[in-house]
Amino acid sequence: MDLASAKMIGAGLACIALVGAGVGIGNVFASLISAVARNPAAQPQVQPFAFLGFALAEATGLFGLAIAFLILFVF
Amino acid sequence: MALELHPLEQFKVEPLIPLHIGGLDVSYTNASLFMTIAVVLITALLVLGTKRGALVPGRWQSVAEMSYEFVADMVDTNAGHGAEPYFPFVFTLFMFVLFSNFLGLIPYSFTVTSQIIVTFALAAAVFIGVTIIGFIKHGAHFLRLFVPEGVPMVLLLLLVPIEILSYFIRPFTLSIRLFANMLAGHTMLAIFGGFAASVGLLAILPVALDVAILALEVLVAALQAYVFAILTCLYLRDALHLH
Numbered sequence: 001m002d003l004a005s006a007k008m009i010g011a012g013l014a015c016i017a018l019v020g021a022g023v024g025i026g027n028v029f030a031s032l033i034s035a036v037a038r039n040p041a042a043q044p045q046v047q048p049f050a051f052l053g054f055a056l057a058e059a060t061g062l063f064g065l066a067i068a069f070l071i072l073f074v075f
Numbered sequence: 076m077a078l079e080l081h082p083l084e085q086f087k088v089e090p091l092i093p094l095h096i097g098g099l100d101v102s103y104t105n106a107s108l109f110m111t112i113a114v115v116l117i118t119a120l121l122v123l124g125t126k127r128g129a130l131v132p133g134r135w136q137s138v139a140e141m142s143y144e145f146v147a148d149m150v151d152t153n154a155g156h157g158a159e160p161y162f163p164f165v166f167t168l169f170m171f172v173l174f175s176n177f178l179g180l181i182p183y184s185f186t187v188t189s190q191i192i193v194t195f196a197l198a199a200a201v202f203i204g205v206t207i208i209g210f211i212k213h214g215a216h217f218l219r220l221f222v223p224e225g226v227p228m229v230l231l232l233l234l235v236p237i238e239i240l241s242y243f244i245r246p247f248t249l250s251i252r253l254f255a256n257m258l259a260g261h262t263m264l265a266i267f268g269g270f271a272a273s274v275g276l277l278a279i280l281p282v283a284l285d286v287a288i289l290a291l292e293v294l295v296a297a298l299q300a301y302v303f304a305i306l307t308c309l310y311l312r313d314a315l316h317l318h
Contacts, residue, residue: 051298052302052305056302058256063251066254069082073080073082
C-alpha cells in the first residue's frame with residue numbers, strides 16, 4: 001500500500017472518533033430534556049451543566065477530527 | 076482528487092516585525108498582533124464602558140457589567156468559599172480566550188487559540204498556579220487529594236495512581252480541548268470554502284453549510300471560553316477544599 005492511500009484510510013479511521021461525540025452529545029441533551037420535562041423549575045440549574053457536558057463531549061470527538069485533518073494536510 | 080486544498084494555511088505564524096535578541100526569535104508575529112488586539116479591545120470595553128459609572132447602565136456599560144457578573148457568579152458557585160482572590164485571574168483568562176476565539180471568526184483574521192503553544196501556556200499557568208495554591212493552603216496535606224475517602228486499602232493501590240495520572244493530565248486536556256475545537260472548526264470552514272471554489276453553480280450548497288458551521292462556531296467560541304474558565308474554577312476548588 002502506498003503512503004497516499006494509507007493516509008486516506010488513516011484519516012477515515014480517525015473520524016470514527018466522532019461516533020463517540022455523537023452518542024455523548026445526544027445523551028447530554030436527551031438527559032436535559034427528560035430532566036426539564038419532569039421538573040421544569042430545575043431548568044436554570046441544570047442547563048449550564050448540560051452545555052458544559054456538550055462542550056466536553058464535543059471536544060473528544062474533535063480530537064479525532066483534528067487528527068484526521070493533520071494526517072490529510074500536514075504529514 | 077483534483078481540487079487543491081490548503082485549509083491549514085490560515086494557522087501559519089508569520090513574522091510582521093522580525094526581531095532577534097541573542098539567538099532568540101522574538102519577532103512580532105501575526106499571532107502577537109491578534110493577542111494585542113484582543114487585549115486592547117478588552118481593556119477598551121472595560122475601561123471606557125465603566126468610565127461614566129452611571130446608575131442606569133448604557134449599552135457598553137451593561138456589556139462590561141454583564142461579563143463581570145457572569146464570571147463572578149461562575150467563580151462563586153464553582154470554586155467555592157474563599158476563591159474571591161482568584162477572581163481577577165479567572166476573569167482575565169475568560170475574557171482573553173473569549174476575545175481571541177471571537178476575533179478568529181472574522182474572515183482573514185488569525186485565531187490565537189488555534190495555536191497549541193498558546194493554549195498550553197494558559198493551561199500550564201493554571202495548573203502550576205493551582206498546585207502552588209494547594210500546597211501553600213494545605214502543605215503536605217494537599218496530597219490527600221489523590222486519596223479518595225472511604226475506599227478499601229486494596230482498591231487504593233489501583234485508585235491512587237489513577238488519581239495522580241488524572242491530575243497530571245489536566246494541563247494537556249485543558250489545552251488540547253480548546254486547541255482542537257478551534258483547529259477543527261476553522262479547518263472545516265476552509266475545506267467547505269475550498270469545495271465552493273471548485274464546483275461552479277453548486278457552490279451554494281457548501282456556502283450554505285459554511286454559514287451553518289459558522290453559526291455553530293460562534294456557539295463553540297463562547298462555550299469553549301466558558302469551559303476553560305469553569306474548569307479553572309473546578310481545579311481551584313480542588314486546591315482550596317480538597318474534595
